[in-house]
Amino acid sequence: MIGNLLVANRGEIACRVFRTCRDLGVSTVAVHSDPDAGALHVREADAAVRLPGAAPADTYLRGDLIVAAALAAGADAVHPGYGFLSENAAFAREVEAAGLTWVGPPPEAIEAMASKTRAKRLMGVEPLDPDALTEADLPVLVKAAAGGGGRGMRVVREMGALKEELAAARAEALSAFGDDEVFAEPYLERGRHVEVQVLADAHGTVWALGTRDCSLQRRHQKVIEEAPAPGLPEALVEELYGTAVRAARAIGYRGAGTVEFLIGPDGAAHFLEMNTRLQVEHPVTEAVYGIDLVALQLRVAEGSPLPPEPPAPRGHAVEGRLYAEDPARAFAPQTGTLHALDVPGVRLDAGYAAGDAVGVHYDALLAKAVAHAPTRAEALRLLAHALERARVHGPVTNRDLLVRSLRRPEFAEPGRADTGFYDRHLDALTAPPPGGRYAAVAAALAEAAARPGPGAWRNVPSQPRLRVYGDGAADHEVRYARLRDGYALPDDPDVRVVAVTAREVRLDVAGVVRPYRVTVRPGSDTVHVDTPTGAYRLTRRPRFTDPAERTAPGSLLAPMPGTVVRVAEGLAVGARVEAGRPLLWLEAMKMEHQVTAPASGVLTALHAEPGRQVEVGALLAVVEAGAVAEPAPDQ
Template sequence: MRVVRTLAELPGALAAARAEAASAFGDDEVFCEPYLPTGRHLEVQLLADAHGTVWAVGDRDCSLQRRHQKVIEEAPAPGLDPDLRTRLHTAATAAARAIGYRGAGTAEFLLAPDGRLAFLEMNTRLQVEHPVTEAVTGLDLVALQLAVAEGEKLPAAAPPTEGCAIEARLYAEDPARDWQPATGTVHLLEVPGVDVEFGTHPAPTGLRLDAGIGDSTGSGGEDRITVHYDAMLAKLVAWAPTRRAAARRLADALARTRLHGPATNRELLVRALRHPAFLDGAVHTAFLTEHADQLLGQDGKSAPLAALAAALADAADRRTGAVPSGWRNLPSQPQHKRYRTADGAELDVRYRLTRDGLRAEDHPDVELLGSTPESVDLAVGPLRRRYRIARYGDQVHVDGPTEHHTLTVLDRFPDPAAQLAPGTLLAPMPGTVVRIAAEPGRHVTAGQPLLWLEAMKMEHQVTAPADGVLTELPATVGQQVETGTVLAVVSAP
């Protein structure tokens, strides 16, 4: 999908939409529709048998989206008056009856701010978000879909919904970098408090995990995330008697989840679920964009303390083994470690362990309470904070009380030969070069598209970082590139 606000944007948007559709589905047909900047995405779960019975199994709100794809879904849709809900269900069931539909399906609608209801599409299958409907009805929609396919007859009416359920999709992507897909190895997935996996649960409150990687206990093997599949890693569903209770349960579970591997949208999900506007039910398709300032890029303040914890865990690891006699009575030499955060910031950690405790250059008020290679306890003023540490090569994952950081260990004395020339453009992700729009030797302007990468069913534009001359363009159409591959070099004019 592409939003086109002026005719000048139409040719480029049309070409991109056609290319993506042809690659993903083998069909480059394009449709034009009116665009609603702040509509709500509503849908009705349908189930129809071969005997004339059509169920509207409740409704869902799937308005929290990025790139026109759903991120958070819930059932029932909040804030709908009875008349609107009746209209929604009536329209969905009427459409299914009109074509003699049989099986499970989803009728999707857009609700405009002025109350207009517009039909979007019919998905002739179960949706990713069907677990929220199962959670509030107690139904097993997969089993029912099979039953009606075998000719069984549904009861006259669908069961009523009870309580509220919310689902969050965990994606391997970086929201702070325009939702760029992320690839790599998932080393650990550990979700606390899961009641059921891939199934229904009769309790009035609960937590469900449907994951395509590892398992909820962290005992599963490693999984490789590539560009050849959708970026969704798992979906987590919480249900409770009230919407706020479900949001609180889901946000807490996500905040305490340990997920070590590529960048994910986990932090954004937690902030969205705790955002006052979301809790008030003020959801729409532009929610993530409208509240981007509160949802993105808030980890900088806590990163230095996480880096200190990583350095202290490393020191504890190096002390394991042959420890000199009486070492506790000797002041250590000043220590220096360097890390790079996930957003590219470099952190210098300087500290010293003495008879009187920790002396950290940038954290004079921090006290070391205890450390092992896997965990570090710090006192920050009156608060005690525990950090859990895990290492995978030069990557260090730090799980704090309320935040998570992925740090890369840097050499204290970097090789000058490894420095890239100014204006060098690197591949932000693994992918395939699908289009090139510039030639070496030509002058380019800041923001001008140079080429497009395709990864995880989406095209990603690579643009000139500044005005200059395109001096190098080693990339070629059809080339498979890895993260960090040099794509182009733009030199100052």
Template sequence: MITSLLVANRGEIACRIFRTCRDLGIRTIAVHSDADENALHARVADTAVRLQGAAPAETYLRGDLIVKAAVAAGADAVHPGYGFLSENADFARAVIDAGLVWIGPPPEAIEAMASKTRAKQLMGIEALDREHVTESDLPVLVKAAAGGGGRGMRIVRRLDDLDAALEGARAEAASAFGDGEVFVEPYVEGGRHVEVQILADTHGTVWALGTRDCSLQRRHQKVIEEAPAPGLSEQLTDELHTLAVRAARAVSYVGAGTVEFLVAGDRAHFLEMNTRLQVEHPVTEAVFGLDLVAEQIRVAEGHPLENDPPRARGHAIEARLYAEDPAADWAPQTGTLHRLAVPDGVRLDTGYVDGDDIGVHYDPMLAKVIAHAPTRAEAVRRLSGALERATLHGPATNRDLLVRSLRHKEFTSAGMDTGFYDRHLDDLTTPAPDPYAPLAAALADARTRTSRFGGFRNLPSQPQTKRYAMAGEEHEVRYRHTRAGLEADGVRVVTATPDLVVLEVDGVQRKFEVARYGDRVYVNTTPLTALPRFPDPTAQHAPGSLLAPMPGTVVKIAEGLTEGAPVEAGQPLLWLEAMKMQHRITAPATGTLTDLPVAMGQQVTVGTLLAVVVPTQGRGELRDQPQTTRSPKES
């Protein structure tokens, strides 16, 4: 019987596993990097072990340190979570060799399915020979043989781009998984990403726990997932279940795993088998009334499954909240998460609490929000409403994108596919800020100040003015202190406190909840930045300056690039690596590179000057936000 369990992971999944362990009465052990010393997963565990001797980005890939920590802390078992070493057969063997219980499939099963090329061979599918790809094979997909999550993946539509795609995918895969092997397969346009959750015991029983649709993806990483996959015929669903069970039996699988397919029409194309728990497992748990982590532990203890799985009920949808800016090419964001709260009635899985810092070393996912309801329409409405009302104060997130995606007619009618964001991203990220948010922020600030200093004057005075940046634009608002209180043109100020402003607009009263953290102000769901009354003239950058859109490391500078060199608009200049993804920085205009102040391996923060390109006269204006021109498909 397992009494003490170490989770070889971090963040949300570690916290989620610990929650089940507490329910089962199992003592919990966390491991952490130096960067994660104060992370939530390290704080909530019964015991935490610092993994010394590795850089933060590599710490959770050090199986030797993790096994040593498990033995030292007196663990009975190790759960790998997802990502990092969760699909590493050598790590599984090391855990078993140390006399510990491995909460996962046998190392041989991991090994058989760890390489996507070998997995396809087991299913009777051959990958393309990358040395002999022809025009007739296009488009193709370059993929990492190990790992997943969109890392080490490129879509190639022109033969001339294949070599660069292979090189970039290898580098990204090696950084994320320690294995740079890649392969090439046909890219199916307009397909849906559908998967089957399996659970197998040591007594020969294999459950196929329904289907999930994970078609809404950015950078080939899932954003919204649901169970069951809508719109599948009974025949196709049965075929997917049969194929999934066949894959599991082919490698004598034990534990929880997922078999992934690309569905086009009524045809299912096998993609891969993930020999671990998936990020999106909560939607299956909600529909089947199961705790999959608890089932993993019971299977590892040798308990048999029932002959048949429980019956599915209702529909569940999960949305992943990321600290990222979808409008800026999904650039990851960092900073302090001041507040994260969702309304009652939905499930929140997270590895953060208020006040935690979002760092540069790991995936930018903040949380998963899961809604379950009797029907798909009800689940969609419940989740979109909860996200819309969620309190998110901190770095920019994809919350607005999630709400709009869930309410898009293509999604509500279940007509989506993996190209959803290719078609709709511009519309879904068009800013729609509340025009009254700056006024509400100013009135709340005025009430804060007058509560301390007073504001009314006997003699009439000029209106007070405040300036805010909102959705990339500057807004100036005016208000007055009068005998009757605060006044503003065009609206009636019903109430104004430091935290709540009520305005009457055209006879309709509107409430604005206001929170401030330094110069950052949040009015309901709208973020603003309070601007100084007198801007600092020294804070300006020369035209053509490319500023780092995110913190990261300069991992590559274009070959032969030197100061004084001519460049073309859109030409790659350098690459930043942040959170295991490479981001290409391109020239904003045709012109001359006059400054390149960074070097290979240099760590940069948001706003660091990366390069300056002086445009050639008559060759067009500078593009907006030149530093965020990376295509999610190509880099």
């Protein structure tokens, strides 16, 4: 029996495993890097061990340090979570060699599927050699052989881009997984990403726990997942089950794992890979089958057998990943203090709590919201409603994108959405929400109520006060005057002020009264306004302006805090560059982000070198449009 479990991970998955441990009476040990010293998973554990440093390579990817931490804390088992070392056979062997129970598949099974190229060959699929591609093979998806999560992936549609994209994929794969092997596979523009959850014990039982559809993705990372995958023919479902179970049996699998497929427009299933670990999206399977996959992982690791058949599925579940990122700015990661995180009415698996700092060292996942209902339509409605009413204050998030995606007719129609969903609809899904004007009015009145004027009234009325708020689409000038019996809005005759406090304003617009909950924090120009039909993140003007407005034309500013990981080959001051050409790459929250030339011209300044850490708005380079490159010196 496992009595004390160390989770070799951080954030949401560590908190998730700890929750099950508490239910089972298992003690818990956390490990943490220096930036994570005060993180939620550390606070929730019974004991914690420091991994000195900040970079994953120095901390969460150091198997020797994690095993030493487990022994020091008296743990008798290790759960790897997902990501980091979760699919590392050498780490699993280190754990077992130390006399600890490994809560995962046998190292040999991990090894068989760890390389995506070996896994494909095991399943009878020959991967494409990326160095031997021809025009006829395009488009292709270049992928890291040793990992996933969107890292080391590049779509190549033109032969001219192949060399650069291969180099970028290999560099990112080496940084993320310590292995620069990549391969290629045909890229289906309109495919559906469907997977099968498997669970196996050491006694020969293998469960296929239904399908999941994870087609809504950005940067090859999942955003919304659901179970079961809608609209699949029964014969195809049985084919997927059979392939998944055969794959598990072929490698002597034990524990929880996922077999992933791409379903083409013709309905044919293409094997992608097997993830030899728990998936981020496992809660939707738990909701449909009424099980705790982490608890079952622990029992399997203890040697207990599974029942011959899994429980019967019930209803439909959908999960939305809440990321600290700005979808309207190419999903740029966001940092800062998370002041509020409250999503009522649904399951919330979170790695952060109110007051926690969201930093740059790890991925942008804040939490996962999961809704379960008797039907798919009801589950979508429930999750959209919960997210719409959520209070999420602090860094910009993708909350509005999730709500709009769940309500998009193409997604609401079962089985219609595919992996190109955001390529087609992102502009519409990231447009600023309507109603910003009324949110700005509410913000102005709440701030006025928080700073009451002098108690004596004058016979001569004062001039209206002016406040300006930006909502991402426009700046709203709000004029208001404080009267004996309330407030007047000279610029908004269609609005009647019903009630005002420093925290809530009720406005009557065309006969409909709605509440606006206003949150203002000292020292911040951000004002959060929450309503029953959506939330608004306003910026008080004109105290701060966009960094781009204060710099010379052609300046490339860091769109996010991060680390410069590399500069384009041969790039130097004086070189001619074309608009859109990648000049350098920033790494933030475990993802690489291209910084491209804003216009065709000459690079007149370069302030970036690999390893440099930059803050948002930092000047990286200057491209002078229309300038002529200096001629090369005579040879």
